[in-house]
Amino acid sequence: xSDAAPPPDVLAGLAAIVGSSHVVTDPDLIAAHLVEPRGLxxxxxxxxxxxxxxxxxxxxxxxxxxxxxxxxxxGGNTGLVGGHTPDSSGREIILSxxxxxxxxxxxxxxxxxxxxxxxxxxxxxxxxxxxxxLFPLSLASEGTCTIGGNLSTNAGGVAVIAYGTARxxxxxxxxxxxxxxxxxxxxxxRKDNTGYDLKNLFIGAEGTLGIITAAAxxxxxxxxxxxxAFIGLADPAQALRLLEIARQFAGGGVTSFxxxxxxxxxxxxxxxxxPRDPLGSRHRWYVLLEISSxxxxxxxxxxxxxxxxxxxxxVIEDASIAASHEQRxxxxxxxxSLSEVQGKEGGSIKHDVSVPVGAAPDFLARASExxxxxxxxxxxxxxxxxGDGNIHFNVSQPIGADRRAFLARWEAMNEVVHxxxxxxxxxxxAEHGVGRLKxxxxxxxxxxxxxxxxxxxxxxxxxxxxxxxxxxx
Amino acid sequence: xSDAAPPPDVLAGLAAIVGSSHVVTDPDLIAAHLVEPRGLxxxxxxxxxxxxxxxxxxxxxxxxxxxxxxxxxxGGNTGLVGGHTPDSSGREIILSxxxxxxxxxxxxxxxxxxxxxxxxxxxxxxxxxxxxxLFPLSLASEGTCTIGGNLSTNAGGVAVIAYGTARxxxxxxxxxxxxxxxxxxxxxxRKDNTGYDLKNLFIGAEGTLGIITAAAxxxxxxxxxxxxAFIGLADPAQALRLLEIARQFAGGGVTSFxxxxxxxxxxxxxxxxxPRDPLGSRHRWYVLLEISSxxxxxxxxxxxxxxxxxxxxxVIEDASIAASHEQRxxxxxxxxSLSEVQGKEGGSIKHDVSVPVGAAPDFLARASExxxxxxxxxxxxxxxxxGDGNIHFNVSQPIGADRRAFLARWEAMNEVVHxxxxxxxxxxxAEHGVGRLKxxxxxxxxxxxxxxxxxxxxxxxxxxxxxxxxxxx
Numbered sequence: 001x002s003d004a005a006p007p008p009d010v011l012a013g014l015a016a017i018v019g020s021s022h023v024v025t026d027p028d029l030i031a032a033h034l035v036e037p038r039g040l041x042x043x044x045x046x047x048x049x050x051x052x053x054x055x056x057x058x059x060x061x062x063x064x065x066x067x068x069x070x071x072x073x074x075g076g077n078t079g080l081v082g083g084h085t086p087d088s089s090g091r092e093i094i095l096s097x098x099x100x101x102x103x104x105x106x107x108x109x110x111x112x113x114x115x116x117x118x119x120x121x122x123x124x125x126x127x128x129x130x131x132x133x134l135f136p137l138s139l140a141s142e143g144t145c146t147i148g149g150n151l152s153t154n155a156g157g158v159a160v161i162a163y164g165t166a167r168x169x170x171x172x173x174x175x176x177x178x179x180x181x182x183x184x185x186x187x188x189x190r191k192d193n194t195g196y197d198l199k200n201l202f203i204g205a206e207g208t209l210g211i212i213t214a215a216a217x218x219x220x221x222x223x224x225x226x227x228x229a230f231i232g233l234a235d236p237a238q239a240l241r242l243l244e245i246a247r248q249f250a251g252g253g254v255t256s257f258x259x260x261x262x263x264x265x266x267x268x269x270x271x272x273x274x275p276r277d278p279l280g281s282r283h284r285w286y287v288l289l290e291i292s293s294x295x296x297x298x299x300x301x302x303x304x305x306x307x308x309x310x311x312x313x314x315v316i317e318d319a320s321i322a323a324s325h326e327q328r329x330x331x332x333x334x335x336x337s338l339s340e341v342q343g344k345e346g347g348s349i350k351h352d353v354s355v356p357v358g359a360a361p362d363f364l365a366r367a368s369e370x371x372x373x374x375x376x377x378x379x380x381x382x383x384x385x386x387g388d389g390n391i392h393f394n395v396s397q398p399i400g401a402d403r404r405a406f407l408a409r410w411e412a413m414n415e416v417v418h419x420x421x422x423x424x425x426x427x428x429x430a431e432h433g434v435g436r437l438k439x440x441x442x443x444x445x446x447x448x449x450x451x452x453x454x455x456x457x458x459x460x461x462x463x464x465x466x467x468x469x470x471x472x473x
Numbered sequence: 474x475s476d477a478a479p480p481p482d483v484l485a486g487l488a489a490i491v492g493s494s495h496v497v498t499d500p501d502l503i504a505a506h507l508v509e510p511r512g513l514x515x516x517x518x519x520x521x522x523x524x525x526x527x528x529x530x531x532x533x534x535x536x537x538x539x540x541x542x543x544x545x546x547x548g549g550n551t552g553l554v555g556g557h558t559p560d561s562s563g564r565e566i567i568l569s570x571x572x573x574x575x576x577x578x579x580x581x582x583x584x585x586x587x588x589x590x591x592x593x594x595x596x597x598x599x600x601x602x603x604x605x606x607l608f609p610l611s612l613a614s615e616g617t618c619t620i621g622g623n624l625s626t627n628a629g630g631v632a633v634i635a636y637g638t639a640r641x642x643x644x645x646x647x648x649x650x651x652x653x654x655x656x657x658x659x660x661x662x663r664k665d666n667t668g669y670d671l672k673n674l675f676i677g678a679e680g681t682l683g684i685i686t687a688a689a690x691x692x693x694x695x696x697x698x699x700x701x702a703f704i705g706l707a708d709p710a711q712a713l714r715l716l717e718i719a720r721q722f723a724g725g726g727v728t729s730f731x732x733x734x735x736x737x738x739x740x741x742x743x744x745x746x747x748p749r750d751p752l753g754s755r756h757r758w759y760v761l762l763e764i765s766s767x768x769x770x771x772x773x774x775x776x777x778x779x780x781x782x783x784x785x786x787x788v789i790e791d792a793s794i795a796a797s798h799e800q801r802x803x804x805x806x807x808x809x810s811l812s813e814v815q816g817k818e819g820g821s822i823k824h825d826v827s828v829p830v831g832a833a834p835d836f837l838a839r840a841s842e843x844x845x846x847x848x849x850x851x852x853x854x855x856x857x858x859x860g861d862g863n864i865h866f867n868v869s870q871p872i873g874a875d876r877r878a879f880l881a882r883w884e885a886m887n888e889v890v891h892x893x894x895x896x897x898x899x900x901x902x903a904e905h906g907v908g909r910l911k912x913x914x915x916x917x918x919x920x921x922x923x924x925x926x927x928x929x930x931x932x933x934x935x936x937x938x939x940x941x942x943x944x945x946x
Contacts, residue, residue, distance in 0.1 A: 107829065107831065108831070109713075109829070109830070109831020109832070110829030110830050110831045110832065110862075111830065111831075112829060153666065154666050154670075156664055156666075160663075160664065165664060167670070168641070177922070177926070181922050181925075182922065183920060183922040183923050183926060184920050184922070184923075185920060185923055187898070187900075188829045188898070189827050189828070189829060189862060189898075189899065189900050189903070190633075190827065190830060190861045190862050190863070191629055191633065191638060191827045191858070191861050191862065191863045191900070191903040191904055192827060192900040192902070192903060193626065193627050193629075193677060193900070193902045193903060193904055193905065193906045193907070194900055194901060194902045194907060194911075194915055194918070194919060195907060195915060195919060195923070195924075195927050195945060195946075196674060196677065196678055196682070196926075196927050196930060196945075197627075197640070197673045197674065197676065197677050197678075198923055198926055198927070200670045200673035200674070201669060201670065201673070201674060203670065204666060204669065204670050205669055205670075209669070221717075221720055221721075224721070240582075244694075247694055247767055248694075248697070248767045248768060249767070249768065251724065251725055251726055251766065251767050252724055252725030252726070253724055253725070293724060294720055294721040294722070294724050295721060295722065354662050354663065354664045354665060355662070356580060356582070356583030356585060356661045356662060357582070357583050357584065357663060358580065358581070358582020358583045358584075359582070359583065385664070388663045388664045389583075389662060389663050389664065390663070390664045425660070425661070425662075426662065427660070427662050427664070427665040427666070427667055428667060429665075429666045429667045430662070430664040430665060430666060431664055431666055432666065433666045434666070434667060434668060438667075442667055442668060445667070446667060446668060447656060447657050447658060449650070449654050449655065449656040449657070450656050450657075450658055450668070450671055451668075452654075453650070453656060453669075453671055453934070454668050454669050454671070456933050456934070457669060457930070457933065459933075460929050460930065460932075460933040461926070461929070472668060472669075473668075
């Protein structure tokens with residue numbers, strides 16, 4: 001795998017810990033783990049090591065610490081910023097947590113679940129459901145992504161508006177430190193003020209400060225009923241008004257609120273044969289709204305009277321309530337296909353940004369103007385989690401433009417969009433993290449004192465720099 | 474103020490920064506700041522310095538860093554663990570944030586408020602209310618305690634069940650580091666994954682890692698209606714069943730759920746002339762339940778049908794719904810007088826503990842048995858935030874016992890109660906923090922690797938040890 005001479009004793013040491021079949025060097029078996037899903041980064045690795053337990057992970061890390069071998073932790077390999085892809089040196093070892101896939105405990109009375117890092121998000125959701133509970137984290141890659149990756153990147157998704165990000169769903173974690181010591185913090189407590197909040201230091205640190213091996217996760221009552229509506233309206237400002245009305249009627253029961261532009265639907269209808277427009281006529285913008293309730297009945301009436309009020313106040317133009325589970329899935333398919341169909345319209349330059357919630361409509365208007373001025377004909381496809389102020393502000397190439405030439409302007413386009421983000425004191429990475437993709441950008445945009453503190457924490461917790469080097473900082 | 478010779482040039486330097494009238498050394502003016510509210514700790518201080526701005530605070534800290542003068546940050550002086558009281562050396566300077574009392578910004582559209590550290594919690598609540606928003610943190614000392622103290626101790630209170638602790642209500646902070654540099658992290662963003670989560674490191678650190686000078690706080694829609702009930706039931710297990718039913722009917726609208734034992738009411742009626750029993754007959758336990766709604770109407774009906782269901786299922790014995798604002802306040806007075814009236818029943822030994830929510834009834838039974846076995850006649854008065862698993866497990870002296878002899882057994886009683894807490898993997902400080910009171914206890918009960926990480930962070934962020942020395946660690 002590497003031009004550098006592999007240190008065979010390290011590999012032998014790893015094999016002694018995890019078994020030789022779990023120190024993977026076969027190019028065919030390791031290939032898929034060397035490239036990130038969008039193909040932006042292609043790395044190499046000395047090996048991929050697959051521990052099955054915290055104890056094995058601790059010994060692997062201790063050995064690599066001792067020998068100063070850099071480690072790249074990896075879960076489901078679904079991240080979008082190259083945070084889990086090795087560099088091109090061939091010196092790094094991929095530390096795959098996928099075999100640590102046990103749900104250790106479900107404690108329904110404490111509304112808690114202890115899951116290992118390699119449990120896929122879908123399996124964590126299913127385990128909660130089996131106990132008549134809800135684990136609310138939900139995102140497009142949930143069948144593949146893992147709890148360890150979700151926590152290390154502080155994943156967001158489509159239920160943040162009601163339940164928060166991954167960070168908000170954790171009461172405790174177990175972490176292997178850079179020197180191989182295990183910090184046992186698997187607390188199921190909802191309140192605990194005994195000392196510094198260490199868990200949030202490792203959550204969202206993208207594997208650069210420690211290896212999260214397991215987590216105590218919050219569970220919630222499983223909703224008894226749900227209503228889903230697909231709503232047409234004039235613009236994002238009206239969408240925010242709709243959100244306010246929805247909260248008046250349903251309070252914390254508003255569990256999803258996704259903004260979709262007409263161009264996104266046009267792309268879906270152009271490239272997929274199944275989906276149909278849920279509404280009779282065209283609208284400039286849409287909202288996919290979901291309301292959940294702990295009552296078995298009443299949620300349909302709440303949705304209907306809420307939409308009626310919004311229609312009467314001129315906030316929305318039309319709406320369709322899902323009449324069946326199939327129709328609900330059809331609504332969601334429209335939302336979840338948006339990224340994929342953009343790929344069929346040529347190059348797409350991505351931005352995962354956030355602004356203060358109330359500023360989102362102005363941000364969308366101003367950023368769209370800036371893109372049009374920068375590159376006439378470029379097509380803004382901005383969608384996502386409006387209620388969190390988090391917009392996936394993607395730009396598809398002008399019709400007929402050269403894909404490669406368009407993508408060559410990725411960074412210049414970023415400059416334009418992130419410049420507008422800065423005017424609104426927004427974030428250049430709302431939910432995807434920093435990884436390698438936004439490392440240089442972070443250095444330019446983050447408060448310099450905060451960057452200094454981050455560097456000091458990195459030196460303290462990983463003095464030899466073996467944990468995911470070259471990521472974040 | 475001190476036996477040690479005061480370094481006059483330090484005081485002169487401080488006076489040059491904040492003005493001489495804000496370097497307080499007059500014994501009469503400083504006296505109240507040298508003792509904590511329960512009288513457990515009485516300290517001395519070189520002076521109390523009162524900066525009015527972040528810039529002044531930064532210069533004060535830089536000077537003290539330079540001269541290695543230890544600082545004790547202080548807000549409203551309401552903490553319960555001695556975390557804000559100087560030691561007896563007379564070498565320390567109290568850094569009072571009370572003059573930093575501006576609400577810098579209210580952004581209703583972003584549901585955000587930027588408040589300085591010295592804003593009292595009540596003033597922060599009022600500022601939110603003026604903008605038709607809710608800042609939900611609520612606790613007994615809210616008229617006096619300050620945002621800086623609330624954040625530094627990760628305060629809890631009576632609305633945690635719906636809105637979380639102080640930590641959950643913050644999107645960003647401004648911090649003066651130990652060397653006087655200012656970290657500007659006053660972000661109003663709901664989602665931001667650009668680097669390590671620094672804010673949660675300083676929140677709950679009790680002033681030992683940096684000085685929080687301002688915070689961006691989350692606001693919520695102001696409830697349009699509210700229903701409050703005082704409910705009699707058999708035991709804490711039934712109370713947890715009631716909580717489940719309440720959530721079925723009101724979901725996230727359950728905004729307070731406080732457990733009260735009969736002995737607590739007996740104390741109130743014995744020592745206060747105003748309050749009356751809201752229910753016709755005696756019950757062993759009570760719950761004060763509040764439901765809030767964004768709808769102007771309907772909440773009374775929800776409360777009534779919920780209570781009806783709970784009565785039918787045999788979960789509760791009786792209930793009274795507040796028919797007026799005055800009656801609501803009367804219900805709350807019963808809850809909020811519990812600490813005070815214990816003082817009139819002789820000595821009281823306090824424990825602020827938490828266990829996993831579902832384990833709370835078993836914990837209460839076992840801990841009460843252990844106390845009775847340890848000291849026959851000792852009267853357990855356990856109350857509080859059952860829905861968070863957080864119990865104020867207080868023990869009043871046996872009737873007729875000697876107060877001083879009883880209080881002399883404080884630590885032995887702690888051992889008994891905390892021993893039961895440990896059996897349930899609970900916390901010995903759910904919401905009050907560590908301060909000086911629980912420092913030795915922390916050393917014995919915390920995961921040793923976590924303690925090592927805490928120490929490493931302290932050395933990194935405060936290498937000269939000038940920030941609140943002798944607290945937490």
